[in-house]
Amino acid sequence: MLTGRAFKFGDNISTDHITPGRLAHLRSNLPELAKHVMEDTDPTFASRVKAGDFIVAGNNFGLGSSREHAPLVIKMAGVRAILAKSVARIFFRNAINVGLPVLICDTTLIDDGDELEVDLAAGTVKDKTNGKQLTFSKIPEVMLRIFNEGGLIPYIQKYGDFKL
Amino acid sequence: MGKTLAEKILSQKSGSDARAGDIVIAKVDLVFAQDTTGPLTVRQFQASGFKRLANPQQIALFRDHAAPSPNSGLSNDHIILHQFARQTGCLIYAIGEGICHQIVAESLAKPGDVIIGADSHTVTAGGLGAFATGMGSTDTAIAFGLGKTWLQVPQSIKIVVSGNFPEGVGAKDLILHLIGQIGADGATYKALEFGGNTVDNMSMSPRFTIANMAVEAGAKVGLFAADKTTQQYLDSQGRSNHYQPVASDADAAYAQTISIDAANLEPTVSQPHTVDNIALARELKGTKVQQVVIGTCTNGRLDDLAIAADILKGKKTHHETRLIVVPASRQVMLEAITDGYIQTLIEAGAVILPPGCGPCLGLHQGVLGDVESCLSTANRNFKGRMGNPNAFIYLGSPATAAASTITGEITDPREVM
Numbered sequence: 001m002l003t004g005r006a007f008k009f010g011d012n013i014s015t016d017h018i019t020p021g022r023l024a025h026l027r028s029n030l031p032e033l034a035k036h037v038m039e040d041t042d043p044t045f046a047s048r049v050k051a052g053d054f055i056v057a058g059n060n061f062g063l064g065s066s067r068e069h070a071p072l073v074i075k076m077a078g079v080r081a082i083l084a085k086s087v088a089r090i091f092f093r094n095a096i097n098v099g100l101p102v103l104i105c106d107t108t109l110i111d112d113g114d115e116l117e118v119d120l121a122a123g124t125v126k127d128k129t130n131g132k133q134l135t136f137s138k139i140p141e142v143m144l145r146i147f148n149e150g151g152l153i154p155y156i157q158k159y160g161d162f163k164l
Numbered sequence: 165m166g167k168t169l170a171e172k173i174l175s176q177k178s179g180s181d182a183r184a185g186d187i188v189i190a191k192v193d194l195v196f197a198q199d200t201t202g203p204l205t206v207r208q209f210q211a212s213g214f215k216r217l218a219n220p221q222q223i224a225l226f227r228d229h230a231a232p233s234p235n236s237g238l239s240n241d242h243i244i245l246h247q248f249a250r251q252t253g254c255l256i257y258a259i260g261e262g263i264c265h266q267i268v269a270e271s272l273a274k275p276g277d278v279i280i281g282a283d284s285h286t287v288t289a290g291g292l293g294a295f296a297t298g299m300g301s302t303d304t305a306i307a308f309g310l311g312k313t314w315l316q317v318p319q320s321i322k323i324v325v326s327g328n329f330p331e332g333v334g335a336k337d338l339i340l341h342l343i344g345q346i347g348a349d350g351a352t353y354k355a356l357e358f359g360g361n362t363v364d365n366m367s368m369s370p371r372f373t374i375a376n377m378a379v380e381a382g383a384k385v386g387l388f389a390a391d392k393t394t395q396q397y398l399d400s401q402g403r404s405n406h407y408q409p410v411a412s413d414a415d416a417a418y419a420q421t422i423s424i425d426a427a428n429l430e431p432t433v434s435q436p437h438t439v440d441n442i443a444l445a446r447e448l449k450g451t452k453v454q455q456v457v458i459g460t461c462t463n464g465r466l467d468d469l470a471i472a473a474d475i476l477k478g479k480k481t482h483h484e485t486r487l488i489v490v491p492a493s494r495q496v497m498l499e500a501i502t503d504g505y506i507q508t509l510i511e512a513g514a515v516i517l518p519p520g521c522g523p524c525l526g527l528h529q530g531v532l533g534d535v536e537s538c539l540s541t542a543n544r545n546f547k548g549r550m551g552n553p554n555a556f557i558y559l560g561s562p563a564t565a566a567a568s569t570i571t572g573e574i575t576d577p578r579e580v581m
Contacts (some may be wrong), residue, residue, distance in 0.1 A: 010349055012438050018297055020553075021525035023229065024200045025237030030242070038547035040271040060349040063382065064546060065525075068300035070205060071568040089384055090284055094300035142187050142314060152302045156212050162189050163316050 001119055004052035006127075007037075008112035009043060010077045011058035015091065018062070018070040027069050034076040051078035054118070056110050058084065061102070062091025071095040081118055083107050083125060083136070096143045099151035105136035151154040166413025167318040169387040170355040173295040173410065176280045184319040184417070195307040196224040199231075199266045200525075201282035201300075203244045207308035208305035209246035218311030220253040222345040224264075224272065225284035231259035234528035254308075262493025262519040265289070265461040268296075269372055270495055274398075274406040275390030278315075280307055285461050285543065291371035292397075293410040295391030296378065302327040318384045319419040320355040321346075330474035334471075334575040335370030336463060336541065336561035338424065339377040342441025344432070346422070352382030354419060357412060360581075361386065362426045368397040369465040376462045377543050384494040418558045431576050433539075437547040445564050448574040452484070455538040456569045458518070458562055460524045461489025463541035466499050468562040474507035475566035475580060481513035482572030488530045489514045490522035512569070526551030539568045 017040045019162060021043045026033040038055075039043040055061075055074065061084040062070060071094050074082070081101045085108075103118070105125060110116065114129035127136040139147060142164050149155040167175065171182050178188035197205040202225050211535055214267055217223050225245045230238040242259075249256035258552050264281065265288035273279055275293035279286060280294070282304040289296035299313070307313045343350070354580045363371070371388045380387025388394075390410040400409045404408045431445035458464070458472050462571060469491065481487045489509050491497035499518050500506045506516060517523075523530030531551030532538055538550060545557035563577035 014544075014546040016525075016549050018318065020548045020551075021200070021229075021527050022531070022548070022551040024525075024527050025235045026198060028203050028237065028241055058383065060352070062469075063348060063542060064284060066282055066286075066298040066300050067201060068282075069303060085347060086352065088349070088382060090298050090300060093303060095406070097300060097302040120245040140316075142316075152306060153208060153211050155308055156309075161310065162312070164187055164314055 002052065003117050003118060004054050005079055006054050006056040006110050006112060006114045006116050007049060007086055008059040008110065009041060009055065012060050012063060013041060013072040014064035015062060015067050016064055019067060019073055020128045023070040030069065030072060030076060031058050037073045037077045049077050049079065053078060054116055055079050055082045056107050057082065058107065059086045061087045063088040066090045068094040068098065071098050071100045086110060096147045097152040099147065101139070101147065103136035105140045109134065130150060165417060166339065166415035168355065168416040168418065169357050169389065169410065169412045170295060170318050170320055170385060172412065173276055173278065174317050176276060182317045184317050186317045188317060189312050189314050189316060189458060190305050191282055191312050193274065194222050194224065194268065194272055194279040195304060196226065196264060196268065196303050196528050197301065198226040198228055198456060199238065199241055199245060200229045203241045204301035205282050205305045206244055206248045207467045209308050209550065212305060212309060214309035217252050217254055217308050219541055220332045224255040224257065225349040226257045226264035227259045228263045228520045229525060230527050232381035248489065254334055254343045258529050259520065260494060263461045263464065263521055265376065266464065266492035267307055270401055270493060275394060275408050275410045280313055284379045285376055287386050288372050288376040288461055290375035290378065290386040291368060291388050292394055293386055293388055297384050298579060305445040315468065318353060318355040320357045321485045322357045322418040322421040323356055324360040324421060325358065325426055326360045327425045327553045328364060328427045329429065332563050332581055333429050333431055334561055334563070335373040337429050338426065340432040340434055340559065342352055342424065343377065343440050344382055348438055349379060349382040352376065354383055356381065356383045356390050364391070368391060369450040380543055398428045410517055412537060420427055431442050431561060431564050433564060434545050436545055436556040436558065439559065440532060445560060445574055446576040450571060451574040451581055452537060453539045453568055453574060454484065455488065455530060455532060457523055457530060457538060457540040457542065458487045458565050459492060459522050460469045460542040461492060462543045463562050464490055464492030464496065466496050467507045468498045468541065471562045473508040473562060475577060476512035476569065477508050479512055479570050479577060481569045485569055485572040487514040487569045488523060490517040491519045493519050525549065539564050539565050539574055
């Protein structure tokens with residue numbers, strides 16, 4: 001069971017919002033890059049987010065560039081999962097590959113600052129602030145197997161190949 | 165039941181009867197990364213425990229996003245790529261050779277290939293009939309080592325374009341119009357497959373422009389059949405042996421079909437801060453732009469520079485607007501010099517940058533100031549994209565860009581032609 005606070009964002013949060021190109025020189029220094037996570041959409045996010053918190057977003061989260069640094073720094077900042085109405089393809093794959101779950105559900109009912117309880121196995125999100133309960137779509141089978149090994153690197157270290 | 169282009173290519177490369185929705189493991193013909201995603205790819209490759217590349221001649225590294233590098237952090241990343249190439253024997257391209265997608269199109273991609281790149285605009289090679297898609301550094305690193313990747317065979321949306329473009333209107337206006345129609349997530353997880361007589365009559369460069377922006381509708385790939393035009397292009401690039409025809413079947417199943425009459429299109433512009441926020445250029449008259457950029461993997465090819473030079477010949481950039489021109493590759497730049505376009509553009513007031521990504525992603529070479537607006541021929545206008553979250557980016561065609569340079573405000577190119 002994961003518990004933490006919701007940080008609410010809108011639709012179309014691109015990887016440029018998460019890790020802007022102007023900070024490309026920090027991509028080989030991820031701890032430094034993580035201090036700027038989400039900076040171009042909420043400059044206060046990096047200083048407020050705590051280990052265990054959640055990003056809660058609208059449609060098409062993570063659109064744009066293929067930069068895997070985006071889910072990596074979100075994870076490094078302590079975010080335990082992203083809840084969104086929908087997610088862009090490359091970001092979804094990258095997030096699972098680095099062991100960060102993206103859970104697709106109707107996030108309309110969740111407000112900024114709400115306390116959430118996420119049960120990954122049961123597929124449920126409980127908003128403890130307003131008492132509402134949501135279910136999220138199952139992560140596709142192939143991706144779930146990669147996620148369950150901790151990401152694609154541990155998966156390949158273990159199996160040496162794709163075992164789909 | 166027949167197959168879409170995506171199903172055909174993935175069947176061939178997975179050795180299976182691939183249908184939309186299936187998960188396949190496909191052999192990859194080309195895997196590449198660039199200087200902002202490559203260093204992480206190298207680290208993930210090493211972390212995976214691979215000792216060697218699956219096939220060094222099918223793996224390429226590009227130094228194009230920071231070319232030349234503006235700071236020591238990115239210079240050190242260039243060193244990581246250089247050392248990796250020296251150790252593994254993979255292909256590597258120097259600064260000034262051009263944008264990865266343009267070099268892939270000119271020299272590496274073949275019809276029927278599966279190509280993955282650690283860059284979302286890898287989809288550009290779909291213009292040649294290659295199943296080319298962007299992935300992150302870890303997927304790319306694993307493909308470096310295994311020579312294959314897993315893919316879900318996408319459903320396809322067929323885009324049928326018919327009729328002739330009016331004067332001043334072209335491929336960029338078409339793809340912006342389509343993205344405006346279906347939205348920035350209108351094709352998520354899906355393939356866009358382009359056909360119709362307008363597409364059949366299109367040269368390669370506009371096909372690349374359209375394929376390049378498929379990802380801005382969320383698509384996994386933007387595919388064109390490989391036909392006579394593709395063959396002529398490969399011939400002209402000294403790659404006749406790389407050609408094979410690739411076409412979808414007449415009875416293939418599509419999730420959706422969208423018909424567009426090219427004759428009804430007008431010069432189209434994306435407004436801040438999403439690509440699907442579409443307006444007509446004429447509706448934005450009066451919107452001042454302090455910077456105009458002509459270039460990028462979307463519109464930095466010879467025909468794009470020719471269109472701009474034609475409009476700007478004998479004219480000057482507006483005194484409050486700066487024009488930045490970035491040829492997409494060394495080949496494009498050399499041809500543009502030979503054909504006189506570079507001279508015309510410089511005489512009109514342009515600053516010419518070395519081949520590469522230029523100011524598109526906000527690293528350098530034209531970062532916007534506070535509250536400034538830019539009209540760019542690039543593919544993205546997200547907040548902060550060009551280095552400043554307090555600036556505004558509009559996207560348009562080379563013709564709209566050239567026209568706006570003259571007037572200092574967003575201008576329908578037909579007003580100055």
